[in-house]
Amino acid sequence: MRLNASIWGVIDFSYGTDNLFHSSSWSGRANERLALAGRIVHVENQLLRYVLEIGDWTATVKDAPVGVRDVLYAVPEGRDEILMLDEHWLRMSGNTQVQLITVGPDLSEIDVGSGLTRIYK
Numbered sequence: 001m002r003l004n005a006s007i008w009g010v011i012d013f014s015y016g017t018d019n020l021f022h023s024s025s026w027s028g029r030a031n032e033r034l035a036l037a038g039r040i041v042h043v044e045n046q047l048l049r050y051v052l053e054i055g056d057w058t059a060t061v062k063d064a065p066v067g068v069r070d071v072l073y074a075v076p077e078g079r080d081e082i083l084m085l086d087e088h089w090l091r092m093s094g095n096t097q098v099q100l101i102t103v104g105p106d107l108s109e110i111d112v113g114s115g116l117t118r119i120y121k
Helices: 002-008 017-021 028-033
Strands: 036-044 047-051 056-060 065-067 071-074 079-084 089-092 096-103 108-114 117-120
Touching (some): 071 079
Antiparallel strands (some): 036 065, 036 079, 071 096, 096 108
16 A cells, blocks of 8 residues: 555654644645645545545555645445544544545634544544
């Protein structure tokens, strides 16, 4: 998974986990390609991610990073959770499609195309 390797390259672990929630831990070059928005922390059944390069949905797994502009779909029997970098929990029920538009300390924008989504702080 080439995407995982490039995303992990943007996180600076020398400052500890507190820096995961601040923009100072990101490298400028990787920010231009993809802004890390969070991490998938729970997958029940199957969670799909739309990959623009191939024009199709692919399965994703627990602990996979999620970027800004990613489109995710929980299958009808699925229940999934994402921990956002702004410390919000995004919980998706089955048959739900979301797109992460922006994630920041003051504003996070998530487009819910279908289904039920709960967001907790």
